[in-house]
Amino acid sequence: MSLLKLTDVAMVYGGRVTALEHVNLTVEKGDWLAIMGPSGSGKTTLMNIIGCMDKHTAGQVVLDGIDLNEVTKNELTQIRRDKIGMVFQQFHLIPYLTAVENLMVAQYYHSIPDRKEAMAALERVGLADRADHLPSELSGGEQQRVCIARALINYPVLILADEPTGNLDEKNEKLVMDLFRELNREGHTIITVTHSDKVGQAAKRIVIIEHGHLRDA
Amino acid sequence: MFWQMVKGAVLRQGRQLLFVALTVALGVSLATAMLNVMFDVGDKVNQELKAFGANITVTSKNASILKDIYGLDNASAPKEYLAESDIGKLKTIFWTNNIVAFSPHLAGNLKLDGGSEVAVSGTWFDHYMKLPTGEEFSTGEQYLKSWWQVEGAWPKETEPDSVLVGKTLAQKLNVKPGDSISYVKKDGTKAVFRIAGLVSGGGEEDDQIVAQLPAVQQALGLEGKIDSVNVSAMTTPENELARRAAANPKSLSLKEYEIWYCTSYVSSIAFQIEEVIANSVARPVRQIAESEGRILDKTQLLMLLITVLSLLSATMGVSNLVSANIMERSKELGLLKAIGATDRSVVILVLTEIFMAGLIGGVAGYVAGLGFAQIIGHAVFGSSIAINMLVIPILIVLLILMLLLGSLPAIRSLLGLHPAIVLHGR
Ligand SMILES: Nc1ncnc2c1ncn2[C@@H]1O[C@H](COP(=O)(O)OP(=O)(O)O)[C@@H](O)[C@H]1O
């Protein structure tokens, strides 16, 4: 069974704006998929549906054996918490908590905060020495690595990264991409969204999205 | 972790939460002041109203019985009088300090020189007396009838024939201050009243000549006699015990009797007056007791209204502040939802922050409110306000209601907060 299967998925915002149409997509365990396309083509919309942040308006999405058509809003939150690790383009850390506390918040909402484990995750992204810094005291690349550590903290089955290097310089982009490569090698399933060819090429597989329609590269 | 987040949020939103606390403090301080004043105002207004006339009338026993049986003061019936010399004994009772003022009265009709008959009342206006205890004391109508409007001057004891003439009567007789009125005494001789002033008070005095006691006693041939004394006493509001005692003091047990006797109920003061003035009956003046109650009710209603309004406006203030705060933090709160926080846990987090600010504001407001209460007490009643512990639980309930109501719109927008929209990469 595939980890993720989208069948004829559509997303219409407010009954007027069609952001996705006839989207079919299958992702296997251990896969690394890059979704590429120009701005406004529906990449974030697709990520939000896969990441259980938003509900599609038509078609079927099955994630890790669960048909998302059949779950309530609360269950959707639960599935997101248990199965998805998210990395956003704008980092999105809680500004008044330190790096390690930001990981612990994710643990807190998932189960119980465990500082040791959070430290290990920071170590994993090479930021153990920055654990007690506030986000504002970290560089963009470091912030994004904290986000990746946070995405990993609850052992998700799928890591979603929406333009993870969109706001980073070349050096930090390389650091982050190396991290993803490593994670994938360890068996993590990853979907990255990007409009950068270089970032896209790092993935095992690329699909192109244009005007809400998906096609293979 | 939860408290770490609350702490972080509180530190970061210090300013906004401070405003929430201030708004709450303002509302709570007003409520505290009003509630404390409200609970204490019963006694205060009671004391204030003492300035408003007599609350005990002392008459002779037989006069009182006649009045009770026939419902009228029959001038032709053989009248019984009190002795003027007994009046000083009023200040010898246990509650002497509660007796603020009193004045004797002797009423009757006099024939004027022109042939018409008018009502006269003899009394003290400002009478100096040396008490049996050696104390000195000044009392009379000037101390009792604070609402009397006198055009001209109050009569002085140094001029025994000076009088006040009721406004209505003065019009009938066509007289003004400075004029004289001649009348015929009981023994047939003629005498003169000199008008010091015209009085209007809305009562029977408007149709009377209010003269000095000795002059009226002479005119009526009743030297040394009076028919009533009006007494103004500070009293404790009546309760069950006081009502039973008023009905029959003998029905009380010894212990109850002692409590009653040693409490300044109007009935126990009246009882003690009867003990010292021979052949007397002392009655609470019901009319004033009732109007006291009505004014009290209205004052308290007004304060309740101010309390409710101040809390309502504070609630609206909190509501605005909190809504703005949530709007500003929508990204952060959306992020919490995105990493798995349920609606409930986000709401609890935000409510905790608000309640912490509210609690601090509430305590500060309470302390400030006690201060306000004292200021009001001194400004309005000239004395301090007793702090009532009952106010605290009431305030706690109101505070919780206020914070919950104030947070309601914010909670609604929190529940509607969509992590996808908040975090959309644009
Ligand atoms: N919440 C929304 N309401 C209405 N239209 C939206 C919303 N989110 C996205 N869209 C529209 O859907 C389309 C796809 O947007 P998005 O998925 O953000 O594109 P991308 O991430 O590829 O730049 C765009 O036309 C955008 O305007």
Ligand SMILES: [Mg+2]
């Ligand atoms: Mg996007």
